[in-house]
Amino acid sequence: MTFLHSCQKAAELLSQSLDEPLDLIDKLRLQVHLSMCGNCRNVEEQLNLIHKMGAQIGSLDLCDETETPSIVNLNRSAER
């Protein structure tokens, strides 16, 4: 086992870190990996955004309720 995580392991730890504190070794290894890996930094940013948005589902003020056509299409195709 190398000291550095694979991207696959990094993604698992990124998800886990949103739910519970990582142990120190994992945390350090993850930080080193992220410092060297642009892909994983993008994944980190995206998982963080999804985490933040998850709490806001339904509470983002959608005052006029007019949904954009692309979204309507998305919903339709999802129901098929």
Next chain:
Amino acid sequence: MNKQSEAIEPPATVSHPVTSEASWVRLRQRLLRHARMMVFEPALAEDLVQESLVAVLEQPNAHRGEASIMTWAVAILKNKIADWYRSPHQRRRVWVDADEIETENDPTDGLYDAQGSYKEAVPSWQQPERQESQRQMMSIMEACLKRLPSQTGRVFMMREWLGFDTAEICERLGLSAENCRMILHRARMGLRQCMTAQGHTTGSIQ
């Protein structure tokens, strides 16, 4: 149990934005969309929404403006759903399809090479700064949530939307900590990939 037939009519005497019929219908539809994502029995979703609407109606002056009414109603619904999940007789019943853990397609299949590195560059997302792009991103996320295997989506919603901690989710659903972690990981990666595929990229591949 199902009170769907007794659709609640807003009292005509209360002059409040939410009591216009169209707003009322929209509010109800919005709540139903969220409730259905969280509970698997349609009748129960209807009941929870109905109770939330009653709570809104009982205090018509608590909020001004439809946007805040919407937010407020969603908060009430969230509490009702959380209470339902926490009621003792719901224990473990929620997880109806345990096989899904094993049989569902892992969204990360084919994503990595043999060394566990991404086969293709991960595109970055444009940060949704303007309200319009935030709204659009939220709609895409909701659409992507519906495409997740239903139990996976529900665990994600329990964690992120209801704000349960993972220990409580595991306990309520009778899952091991390992399974919980894996399901949440799959949910997030599945959403990430779906949302990326929906075009929320800057196109700037690193």
